[in-house]
Amino acid sequence: MTPQEFIAKWRHVELKERSASQSHFNDLCRLLGIDDPVTADPKGEWFTFEKGASKTSGGEGWADVWRKGHFAWEYKGPKKDLDRAFAQLLQYAIALENPPLLITSDTDRIRIHTNWTNTVQRVYDLSLDDLADGSKRDLLRAAFTDPEKLRPSKTRQSLTEDAAAHFANLALRLRLRGHDAEEVAHFVNRLIFCMFAEDVGLLPDKMFARMIKAGRQKPEGFAALASSLFAAMQSGGMVGFEQVEWFNGGLFDSDAALPLDWQDLDDLIRASMLDWSEIDPSILGTLFERGLDPDKRSQLGAHYTDRDKIMQIVGPVIVDPLMAEWAEAKGKIEAALDRARKAKAKATATKAEAEARAIFSGFLDRLAGFRVLDPACGSGNFLYLALLALKDTEHRVNLEAEALGLQREMPRVGPEAVKGIELNPYAAELVRIPADPATHSDNIRPPVPGYPATCDALP
Secondary structure, three states: OOHHHHHHHHOOOOOOHHHHHHHHHHHHHHHHOOOOHHHHOOOOOOEEEEEOOEOOOOOEOOEEEEEOOOEEEEEOOOOOOHHHHHHHHHHHOOOOOOOOEEEEEOOOEEEEEEOOOOEOOOEEEEEOHHHHOHHHHHHHHHHHHOHHHHOOOOEHHHHHHHHHHHHHHHHHHHHHOOOOHHHHHHHHHHHHHHHHHHHOOOOHHHHHHHHHHHHHHOHHHHHHHHHHHHHHHHHOEEEOOEEEOOOOOOOOOOOOOOOOOHHHHHHHHHHHOOOHHHOOHHHHHHHHHHHHOHHHHHHOOOOOOOHHHHHHHHHHHHHHHHHHHHHHHHHHHHHHHHHHHHOOOHHHHHHHHHHHHHHHHHHHHHHHOOOEEEOOOOOOHHHHHHHHHHHHHHHHHHHHHHHHOOOOOOOOOOHHHEEEEEOOHHHHHHOOOOOOHHHOOOOEEOOOOOOOEEEOOOO
């Protein structure tokens, strides 16, 4: 099929998603010189339509098309919201073996989202007319043949190091001006939180970035601007004509703000231009801690443990034993559901189904009751990744239970799953920075003379 034939055929097609998707995909394969799923993999083991299982929420499959180790692809009807399709793919990525590419499309647009761990996500957007361009077709063909060609060069770690450097410089200058270390830590944590909150939409209309740029014009007035924002975040209120919601926890326990000069604000402006949704909280704390404490600046990176090394502990100590338990529970669920299907009496089938649900629910209770203690938690990197691993495990268990035909249950694992102890007041303050501002919950008790700071729950 030539590009002109493909474009002409699909230019005015308005069929609904289910009617058009497989035909459109097969034509794409012909256009790119790729075998379609049925031709390439008649058994549907590595390249198939409708990958997954019947979902209790309705609909078939976790992805409209799946190619093992390459992509998951979700179609929507003409002019439908492809962001919703992407959110759906993200929800099932674990069950789909975390493909490196998540692709959404209708018959007029194709959007390729990269999905590699520890890389800054990149999105390739192709229109129907773009397929007349050989380089654009080569890009799409790479999704089938060599997805590594689409891997972004920028890593989350390097992006996070950029952000940490800006705040380390700011914190050092504030310390050198004579401000108390804990006061500096608290203030800078607020600034960091605001950048996360803004990028996930909890602060309206890029309010914080606009405030920084306005402050750059008259640096002597920035502290008053920041104080008004912090006051609104403390209890909910207005900043100018814009409503700011209440943020729970102790991070905004007052409206105190430190004065900044033009150099400080330049660092903030540069930091605000980064994509904070891509910045990794698991390493920001350690990098920032080295910059916050002047005595440790020469140690920058000396004690840094990256995500991969932390997961060498989290995997075998937390995830692997829990997944072994789940494998045993899953076997019992499958046996119970098999008895239910074969039962001749309705009462017998009902009892077996109830047994399957009870085993599933019991395992979720087990996950919800799991606790991780780090007796020297530092800035919380290990606890953050432990919590993330527990949440991923819970999500995977829900998906696998759903594939067996059980109703998925609401998430139960929360920040209370991780506990930590830390003597260093800098680190105790740093751990207040939440991994996700949308679920911020500050349960960190302040240090008591003679006792360590204690994290009841990592935000």
